[in-house]
Amino acid sequence: xxxxxxxxxxxxxxxxxxxxxxxxxxxxxxxxxxxxxxxxxxxxxxxxxxxxxxxxxxxxxxxxxxxxxxxxxxxxxxxxxxxxxxxxxxxxxxxxxxxxxxxxxxxxxxxxxxxxxxxxxxxxxxxxxxxxxxxxxxxxxxxxxxxxxxxxxxxxxxxxxxxxxxxxxxxxxxxxxxxxxxxxxxxxxxxxxxxxxxxxxxxx
Amino acid sequence: xxxxxxxxxxxxxxxxxxxxxxxxxxxxxxxxxxxxxxxxxxxxxxxxxxxxxxxxxxxxxxxxxxxxxxxxxxxxxxxxxxxxxxxxxxxxxxxxxxxxxxxxxxxxxxxxxxxxxxxxxxxxxxxxxxxxxxxxxxxxxxxxxxxxxxxxxxxxxxxxxxxxxxxxxxxxxxxxxxxxxxxxxxxxxxxxxxxxxxxxxxxxxxxxxxxxxxxxxxxxxxxxxxxxxxxxxxxxxxxxxxxxxxxxxxxxxxxxxxxxxxxxxxxxxxxxxxxxxxxxxxxxxxxxxxxxxxxxxxxxxxxxxxxxxxxxxxxxxxxxxxxxxxxxxxxxxxxxxxxxxxxxxxxxxxxxxxxxxxxxxxxxxxxxxxxxxxxxxx
Numbered sequence: 001x002x003x004x005x006x007x008x009x010x011x012x013x014x015x016x017x018x019x020x021x022x023x024x025x026x027x028x029x030x031x032x033x034x035x036x037x038x039x040x041x042x043x044x045x046x047x048x049x050x051x052x053x054x055x056x057x058x059x060x061x062x063x064x065x066x067x068x069x070x071x072x073x074x075x076x077x078x079x080x081x082x083x084x085x086x087x088x089x090x091x092x093x094x095x096x097x098x099x100x101x102x103x104x105x106x107x108x109x110x111x112x113x114x115x116x117x118x119x120x121x122x123x124x125x126x127x128x129x130x131x132x133x134x135x136x137x138x139x140x141x142x143x144x145x146x147x148x149x150x151x152x153x154x155x156x157x158x159x160x161x162x163x164x165x166x167x168x169x170x171x172x173x174x175x176x177x178x179x180x181x182x183x184x185x186x187x188x189x190x191x192x193x194x195x196x197x198x199x200x201x202x203x204x
Numbered sequence: 205x206x207x208x209x210x211x212x213x214x215x216x217x218x219x220x221x222x223x224x225x226x227x228x229x230x231x232x233x234x235x236x237x238x239x240x241x242x243x244x245x246x247x248x249x250x251x252x253x254x255x256x257x258x259x260x261x262x263x264x265x266x267x268x269x270x271x272x273x274x275x276x277x278x279x280x281x282x283x284x285x286x287x288x289x290x291x292x293x294x295x296x297x298x299x300x301x302x303x304x305x306x307x308x309x310x311x312x313x314x315x316x317x318x319x320x321x322x323x324x325x326x327x328x329x330x331x332x333x334x335x336x337x338x339x340x341x342x343x344x345x346x347x348x349x350x351x352x353x354x355x356x357x358x359x360x361x362x363x364x365x366x367x368x369x370x371x372x373x374x375x376x377x378x379x380x381x382x383x384x385x386x387x388x389x390x391x392x393x394x395x396x397x398x399x400x401x402x403x404x405x406x407x408x409x410x411x412x413x414x415x416x417x418x419x420x421x422x423x424x425x426x427x428x429x430x431x432x433x434x435x436x437x438x439x440x441x442x443x444x445x446x447x448x449x450x451x452x453x454x455x456x457x458x459x460x461x462x463x464x465x466x467x468x469x470x471x472x473x474x475x476x477x478x479x480x481x482x483x484x485x486x487x488x489x490x491x492x493x494x495x496x497x498x499x500x501x502x503x504x505x506x507x508x509x510x511x512x513x514x515x516x517x518x519x520x521x522x523x524x525x526x527x528x529x530x531x532x533x534x535x536x537x538x539x540x541x542x543x544x545x546x547x548x549x550x551x552x553x554x555x556x557x558x559x560x561x562x563x564x565x566x567x568x569x570x571x572x573x574x575x576x577x578x579x580x581x582x
Contacts, residue, residue, distance in 0.1 A: 080434060080452055091302075091322055091343055096379070100307050103382045112383035113441045113566060116300060118344045122567030125437040131449055133433045134569060135351050138341035140323040146340065150355070153362045157205075159432070171317075 005155050006186025007194065010166075011068035012202035013040070013060060014176040019202065020067050033175060037063065053110065054123060055095040057170040061086065061120035062127060064177035065164060069128060072181060081161035083132035084121045085151055088169040089140055092117045097172075120168055132160050142167045142178070144196040151182055152190065167199065178202050208357045210426040210575070211417045213519040214280040216272060217410040217506055218253050221279060226516075227523045230531045231551065235505045237394055237406045244308075245378045246385065251394055252376055253408035253507040260375075267303045270325050272373040272411035277333060280369075280413045287367075288334050294365050295339040297326045298352035298372030299511035302343070305377035335369075346474065346565030347433070348372065349412070349514020350573055354431035356416045366418045373411035374510035381407060387441070389478055397475035397501035397533050398482050398547045400540035405476045408507025412515035426522045429558075429574040430460035436568030443480050443564055447487030450570040454492045454562060457572040461558075465493040469556040470530045470548070472521040474563040475501020476508055477535065481564060486543035488570075494560070500548045504534030514563050518573065521559045525577040528556050 012019045018026040018040055026043050030036035037059045041051055044066055054062060074082060095114040102108040113119060118136040125134065133154055139146070147165050154160045166179040178199045182190045214222060218236035219229040236253035240246075260271040287293060303320045310316050318324060326339035342352045349372045356368035374380075384390050384407060391404035416428060434453040436444040444450065458468070471494060473485050482501075489495055502517050509516055524530055530552040539547065559575045 079437065080449075084435075089321060089323060090317070093317060093320060096301075096304055096307065097312075099383065100379055103378065107382040107386035109383070109386040109441075112386055115304075115379075115383065116343070116345045116566055118565075118567040118569060119440050122435065122440045122569070125435040125568060126440070129437050131435050131437050131452065134344075134435045134567075135342065135355065135433065136344050138322045138326075138343055139338070140321075140327070143338070149362070149364060150358070153358050157358070157361075 005152055005182050005184060005190040007180050007188040007190050008183045008186035009068055009072065009181040010179065010198050011064050012178045013064050014202050018067055025067065055114035057092060057094060057168060058114060058120045058123045060170055060175050060177050061168040062123050064168065064179045065124045065128065068164065068179045068181055074128060077161050079129050079131040081132055082130040083154060083160040083163045084124055084130060084134045085147065085163060085165040086121055086168050087137040087139055087143065087147065088117065088167055089138065090169060090171055091138055094170045094172060124164065142199050144192045144199065148190060148192040148195055155182065176202065206361050206363065206418050207420065208360045208416050208418065208428045209420050210414050210428060210522055211421050212280050212415040213413065213522065214276050215410065215412045215516050215519055216276045217516065218255055219505065221275065223519055223523055227520060230505055230520065231529065233534065235534055236408065237504065237507050245381050250381065250390060251406045253406065254376060255409050267306065269299065269303050269373055269375045270329060272375065273297065273329055273371050274332065276373065276411040276413040277371055280415065281333060289336050290367065291336060292366040293335065294337045294359065294368055295330050295335045296352045296356050296368060296370045297339060297341045298348040298370065298515060299343060299374055300345060300348055301374055301380055301510065304379050305375055308378055345567050345569055346510060347514060347563045347569045347571040348511040349518065350431065350561065350563050350571035351433060353414065353428060353518060353573060354433060354571065357428050357431055360416060360418050368416045369413065370416060370515065371411065371413040372512040372515040374409065374512050376407045376409050391477060394535050395477035395503050396535040397477040397503050399536045400538045402477045402479060402482060404478055406503065406507035408509040410506060410509040410512045410516055412512050412519055414515060414519060425578050426525055427576045427578055429576040430457045431571065431573040432456035434570045438568055440568065441566055443484035447484045447491060450485065450488035450562060450564055451491035453570045453572040454488060454560065457574050461574040461576065463558055463574060467558050468494055468497050468560050469558050470524065471497055471499040472517050472559060472561040473499050473501045475503050475533065477503055483542060484564065485562065486545045489545050490543055495545050497546060498530050498548045498552055499545050500531055500533045502531065518561050518575065521561050522575055525556050525559055525575060529553050
């Protein structure tokens with residue numbers, strides 16, 4: 001059922017390495033997670049001041065989408081025909097803890113807004129002007145079967161023409177993002193097996 | 205495309221533990237929102253719809269959030285002839301913050317992180333009731349409940365599952381209340397959805413469950429006819445200025461269901477009673493040509509129950525269709541000048557067939573579903 005859709009690009013960020021279509025494109029510097037994320041941002045050479053106010057999960061997802069979509073011609077589609085379906089295990093717990101620490105002093109609305117996992121989708125949609133279907137799911141592990149079948153349904157039923165999907169996880173000590181751009185044309189069939197393979201070969 | 209039916213539903217709220225009890229209170233104008241003075245949650249007094257202390261409490265086995273889900277699932281699964289352990293049945297859980305209140309009371313560490321994780325709750329609950337498939341958790345801000353129903357609908361339409369049990373819940377604690385307070389988004393009194401003097405939300409606790417099925421029960425039945433989701437791509441904490449993206453979701457849902465504006469009998473709005481949300485919804489409703497259709501918000505009865513709200517309000521809407529009764533908007537009295545919509549302020553009794561339910565949330569997300577009453581089997 002899935003073989004009429006294709007992975008036209010994929011990107012992973014983990015273990016200090018950014019990969020695009022299986023090729024390492026950047027090895028990060030920085031001694032901690034925020035330092036690493038900043039080094040990726042600087043490497044990309046884009047100017048996007050909103051980046052600085054994002055939490056780590058949103059930064060990670062935003063950077064992965066930036067790399068994923070570098071050659072994507074979104075003008076082929078209507079904004080409402082492009083969607084984003086993401087997943088992880090920890091929801092927004094990293095931001096939740098940072099927010100709750102602020103509550104002891106003065107609760108910070110700037111931190112509170114990131115205590116929802118779908119905010120990373122909102123940030124990607126704002127950046128790329130995507131207005132289609134969006135959803136954030138939580139699974140203990142990357143659920144390739146669910147992602148491949150559900151995104152295929154969205155494409156098959158014409159809800160979307162293109163979809164950015166995958167996994168974006170941020171904890172206090174680790175992170176991993178693996179994003180796929182799925183369209184009706186491309187080289188690699190969008191199957192459970194293929195996305196699982198790409199996910200597991202991503203470092204980390 | 206397969207049709208998807210609502211075959212059972214339940215609401216657990218401070219107003220009652222069944223859909224019928226809840227609906228009866230709404231018909232009688234009874235609200236769960238009242239003033240609270242609880243220093244563990246807020247230095248000052250606040251209005252919210254909360255369960256009595258001790259009614260649902262975290263214990264060794266289950267958290268308060270899980271107790272709520274279990275109560276709702278137990279009520280709905282009791283006596284329902286649906287094989288939970290069937291391979292074609294799956295559980296979907298909808299929540300925004302789940303177990304987050306544990307951050308306030310428990311020792312930090314990896315164990316606590318694992319306990320808070322939403323997949324932990326989902327797995328425990330799935331096992332408790334005997335579901336065999338891995339449960340799906342959706343956490344998508346204030347539209348979680350509708351996205352959960354839409355996900356369930358699609359999983360049935362595509363033939364992957366025959367039955368989907370969709371349960372949602374959220375608990376109010378200092379974490380959530382302080383966050384909305386920090387946004388200056390909490391009303392100092394009872395909330396006033398769509399009112400010209402509206403001044404913010406009330407928060408609320410609750411749980412709700414619907415069973416969606418490909419099998420049509422006998423007699424009159426509610427169909428989940430369609431659903432659509434969109435994103436504003438504008439701002440992470442403020443709604444669209446134009447309402448165009450919510451309108452897009454409304455239009456898509458109506459189109460898919462084959463309905464025209466004149467076919468919609470009433471609208472169940474998100475209606476949080478913040479200045480910007482209600483204004484945006486009114487704009488979207490107007491763009492859809494639905495400005496004269498009776499519209500309500502139930503936030504004056506339940507407060508904003510976050511991940512449960514879409515489910516609770518969809519279930520009440522389904523009950524409205526069955527009872528041919530539109531619930532008024534508690535807290536509303538004065539229509540604003542900008543973008544007038546037809547806000548219900550009195551109970552309306554008339555034949556009803558189609559309801560539009562909408563919601564919007566942080567992250568710029570919008571959702572719309574259509575519920576349709578089918579009278580006799582074809």
